[in-house]
Amino acid sequence: MSLLIHGARKLDAHGEVDSFWMLCEGDSIVATGHGSPPVVERVETEIVDASGAWLVPGFLDLHGHGGSGHSFDDGPAAIAAALAVHRAHGTTRSVISLVANPIDELCESLAGIADLAEVDPLVLGSHLEGPFLAPARRGAHNLDHLLEPAPYEVERLIGAARGTLRQITLAPELPGAFEAIDVLVEAGVLVAVGHTEADFEMTRAAFDRGARLVTHAFNAMPGIHHRQPGPVVAAFEDERVTIELILDGEHVHPDVAALAFTAAPGRVALVTDAMAAAGSGDGDYALGSLTVTVRDGLAVLRGTHTLAGSTLTQDRALRLAITRAGLSPRDAVTALTLTPAHALGLDHRHGLLAPGFAADAVLLDHEWRVQHVWADGKALS
Secondary structure (H helix, E strand, O other): OEEEEEEEEEEEOOEEEEEEEEEEEOOEEEEEEEOOOOOOOOOOEEEEEOOOOEEEEOEEEEEEOEEOOEEHHHOHHHHHHHHHHHHHOOEEEEEEEEEOOOHHHHHHHHHHHHHHHHHOOOEEEEEEEOOOOOHHHOOOOOHHHOOOOOHHHHHHHHHHHOOOEEEEEEOOOOOOHHHHHHHHHHOOOEEEEOOOOOOHHHHHHHHHHOOOEEOOOOOOOOOOOOOOOHHHHHHHHOOOOEEEEEOOOOOOOHHHHHHHHHHOOOOEEEEOOEOOOOOOOOEEEEEOOEEEEEEOOEEEEOOOOOEOOEOOOHHHHHHHHHHOOOOOHHHHHHHHOHHHHHHOOOOOOOOOOOOOOEOOEEEEOOOOOEEEEEEOOEEOO
């Protein structure tokens, strides 16, 4: 099956092109151009007239926990159901995030995600947001399940994932953390600094050791102080580091989000950190072993004011980036596409609308709302 989209207004990290067309064969883009599209003789070709709508690469979410009433911690069936809502909102590739749980349960979850990734190429692998977190910065993670990163546990988790552990959040001030970073980096796992009490110097040392990501910047970590710059400023200064940002209007003020984009151009990745209520309604939901209450779309640990993930989808993050943070559409789209792909080492295949890249694309109207989604050349919505 082939796919030809024409008459689009292309937008990706390389800029805008009007009257854009894109030809896909199988799971790849094979040709692009502008003006009159090529004549396609194959009968099995889907031809789409974009009628001037925006065409952008498929979104890539480095960090999400669920959706549509389902939590990623609840196994492959729940993951598939949750991903359906995010795919309808433009997320074509996802890293499956797990909250802190007992090691045996995490190993079982990692194995299940590895099985799912074998049959679903849109699942990129797993993200362990815990258990190696600072207790005082645990956020919506169960204190009883937090651990120091002992070598045996680290090796068990890597082994259970069978090569699909994409990233892990770690507080670098914990005993044994730097040795764990060494092991994880050698295994090809992206190490993220997060849920941490680390100061500026400790964070810089973690980056020099091999950490290359910051988990939801500004949240669950020291803020920016004029005499104590903290982990976010350390990330701003380091060109090797990608910075996750939850742009839902609640976790980070849009003006602060704009500051991050100015300080670290091309290195901010917009993530959802979405929990089960994304694409669903208000109510009580499970997040690991804890209960989250959602009211008016805001998720907090029940009985507290502690934020517990979000109800965000990436298309909404795009709209907020443009309309409230004042980003250029190009920068906003890049933060959902090429930047997260680069963080995972996948920027040779994902994040651009160009020949040789995956046939992942989102068609958006002029208010940045999703009209159609394709992944590997097949329609998702």
